Amino acid sequence: MTTAAALKDTNMTELFAALTDPDLPFLRYGLLTGLLASISFGIIGTFVVVRRISYIAGAISHCILAGIGGGLYLQTVAGISWFTPMTGAVIVALLSAVILAQVSRHAGQREDSIIGALWSGGMSIGYLFIAATPGYFDPNSYLFGNILLITKQDIFFVAALDLVILAVVGIFYNKLLAICFDEEYTLLRGVRTQWLHLLLLCLTALTIVLLIRIVGIIMVIALLTLPAAIAGNFAASIRQMMLLAAFFCAAFITTGLGASFYLNLPSGSVIIVLATGAYLLSLALDRKRTGGRT
Amino acid sequence: MSEAVITIRGLGFAYDEMPVLTNVDLDIWPQDSACIVGPNGGGKTTLVKLMLGLLEPNHGSILIGGKTPAEARRRIGYVPQYARYDACFPISAQEVVCMARLGSSFSGRYTKQDKQAALEALAAVSLADLAQRPFSALSGGQRQRVLIARALASGGDILILDEPTASLDRESEQELLALLAKLNQEKIILMVTHETGFSSTFFKRIICVNNQVYVHPTSALTGELIREMYGGDLRMIRHDHRCCPEGHQHD
Structure with missing residues (x-):
């Protein structure tokens, strides 16, 4: 056995030992949550990419800090113990989805300005709440992700979200596909497209909230869009794109967590660096395959 | 004499106080075929959107078989330009055509009849054997015919096309016009275009739109x-x- 192979074998053994160690549940929880989350990310990420609303998803993810900060403030200062930062995050994410759905419908050319305002305004409000809360709170865990924050309860939340998303997309698949391809025509067929758009944004918001623990507010948008964008270079149908995106997402989370464990690096950043590298590689491969044609 | 299918009277529309269409009167008859021409910003697209019920007139009325455009949407098959679609969108030709059958159920699930109607519509535009082919893998002319098939699958008797010959080569353009001539035996054809070269050989009337509407x-x-x-x-x-x-x- 070569030195490199022996080292690899040792590392694999260490990783396996860490995953099965009862005193180190965080790695196990992180991996399980990540793998379960890949289903939601694959499905919702595909819609976000083909509908070209990644900037809206970005605004939702950044607004969430206002909910986290607000939850922390209300819990600590006002003594409302049930109002956890995650409760605040869910409320603000859904609220921002509703606002952004209205903005898409009515703002016209000012849409990007309003999205920008919500994006940075949400983050600022979150920081102000955190600053006003007594005691020390490290926002980096939410901004860049921290698998140490993942609990057993989160695994059940993500599994439940998967079921909700599979059910909703299973029921409304044709209509969701239609608004992504041609919203105007879908409206002409008598479909209430504004409600479908809102539904899609709410599902996106919930997916983002539950996944910020793994990769954080700032990078969640990359994990939502990059696997789907890579899948889009190879898929012939939306269903195929969803399956491939979920597979890529699971692969990035697994290899990212493993690499961060070996190299003692932040897991969220390693996952996103891997996803970005794979995306750039897929672009190069796609360019080679199509001879540069778009 | 048969009655007009589309009746427009005293129609006016403005975007933010800027009038685009003023006092428009227009009748469209059964088996009519007309091209809608005019300069950019003259109001062609606005007129089409008003007929589709996507915009509400500020003045006057549009009636399609005695109903408002929103009520009569199922009578209209709308064909946008193929070039406006995402060239990478992973969707098959049949899935595109099936969209014509949306709206009849809560979930939007397609029945066997819906899928059959989509295949028949594709056959009508000579694309039945490409039903499973990705939309993005089709040529410009084929994509435009898929969009016409989608309009046919909706079952309406009025076909409105928005610059369908733009970005098409001469051969595809001729094929498309031959198809429209065939469809005109049963349906009203209204086509927005900038190209007036072929209009005299195919269309019965020309609708000139430049704030006001004149028909020749x-x-x-x-x-x-x-x-x-x-x-x-x-x-x-x-x-x-x-x-x-x-x-x-x-x-």
Whole structure:
């Protein structure tokens, strides 16, 4: 056995030992949550990419800090113990989805300005709440992700979200596909497209909230869009794109967590660096395959 | 004499106080075929959107078989330009055509009849064997025919096309016009276009839209009329493959 192979074998053994160690549940929880989350990310990420609303998803993810900060403030200062930062995050994410759905419908050319305002305004409000809360709170865990924050309860939340998303997309698949391809025509067929758009944004918001623990507010948008964008270079149908995106997402989370464990690096950043590298590689491969044609 | 299918009376529309269409009267008859022409910003697309019920008129009325456009949407098959679609969108030709059958159920699930109707519509545009082919893998002319199949699958008797010949080569354009001529035996054809060259050989009427609307038989289409319509000094060069072996005929 070569030195490199022996080292690899040792590392694999260490990783396996860490995953099965009862005193180190965080790695196990992180991996399980990540793998379960890949289903939601694959499905919702595909819609976000083909509908070209990644900037809206970005605004939702950044607004969430206002909910986290607000939850922390209300819990600590006002003594409302049930109002956890995650409760605040869910409320603000859904609220921002509703606002952004209205903005898409009515703002016209000012849409990007309003999205920008919500994006940075949400983050600022979150920081102000955190600053006003007594005691020390490290926002980096939410901004860049921290698998140490993942609990057993989160695994059940993500599994439940998967079921909700599979059910909703299973029921409304044709209509969701239609608004992504041609919203105007879908409206002409008598479909209430504004409600479908809102539904899609709410599902996106919930997916983002539950996944910020793994990769954080700032990078969640990359994990939502990059696997789907890579899948889009190879898929012939939306269903195929969803399956491939979920597979890529699971692969990035697994290899990212493993690499961060070996190299003692932040897991969220390693996952996103891997996803970005794979995306750039897929672009190069796609360019080679199509001879540069778009 | 049969009644008009589309009746427009005293129609006016403005975007933010800027009038786009003023006092428009127009009748469209059964088996009519008309091209809608005019300069950019003249109101062609606005007129189409009003007929589709996507916009509400500020003044006047549009009635389609006695109903408002929103109520009569199922009578209209709308064909947008293929070029506006995401060229990478992973969707098959049949899935695109099936969209015509949306809206009849809560979930939007397609029945066997819906899928059959989609295949029949694809067959009507000679694309049945490409039903499972990705939309993005089709040529421009084929994509435009898929969109026409989608309009046919909705079962309406009015076909409105928005610049369907834009970005098509000459051969695809001729195929498309032959298909429309065939469809015109049963359906009303209204087509927005910038290309007036083929209008006299296919369309019965020409609807000139430039804030107001004027309707002419296509036989009246001359350089003078086009100059008036587009509102400027304009020279018409007619490329007529049937009668001009020595070159261009200038008006």
